[in-house]
Ligand code: SF4
C-alpha cells in the first residue's frame with residue numbers, strides 16, 4: 001500500500017519546466033504521479049486524499065487508465081524528480097501531523113516554508129549569506145515560537161510521514 005502518492009498535493013502543481021517534460025498533456029500532473037505509483041511492482045493499493053469532486057474524478061480516471069509506463073515516460077518522470085529535488089530543500093507537504101506533538105507548539109510547516117525560501121534563494125544566488133533576508137520574517141514571531149525554541153526532542157520527525165529531520169533544519173535556521 002502506498003500513501004500520499006501525490007505528496008500531499010505537492011505534485012499536483014508542477015513548475016513550468018517540469019510540466020513541459022510531461023509527455024501526454026491530457027494527463028494531469030497528479031494523474032502522472034498516480035500512474036507512477038500504480039506502476040511500481042508490489043503496489044496493490046494507492047491511497048490518495050481527496051477534498052474535491054474533481055480530484056476524485058481525476059484519481060478514478062488514473063486508476064482506470066493504462067498504468068504501465070514506457071522507459072521514455074519513466075525517464076522523463078525521473079528528470080522531473082531530479083529538478084524538484086533541486087528546487088525544494090525540504091519536501092514538507094504541510095500535513096501538520098507533526099504540530100500536535102511538538103512540546104514547544106512550533107508552527108513547523110510555516111518555519112520549514114521559510115527555510116525552503118531561504119535555501120531556494122541561496123541556490124539562485126550561489127551564496128547562503130545573501131539569502132539570509134528570506135528568514136527575516138521569523139523575527140516577527142514571539143521568541144518562544146522561533147526555530148531557536150526547538151529543544152531537539154525529535155517527536156516531530158517520529159510523526160512526520162516524510163521522515164524529515166526537522167530538528168536539524170531548526171538548528172540551522174537558529175544558527176543563521
Ligand atoms: S524537535 Fe523541535 S520542532 Fe520537533 S517536536 Fe521537538 S521541539 Fe518541536
Ligand code: SF4
Nearest residue numbers: 092093095096098160
Ligand atoms: S509532518 Fe512532516 S510533512 Fe507534515 S507538516 Fe510536519 S514536517 Fe511537514
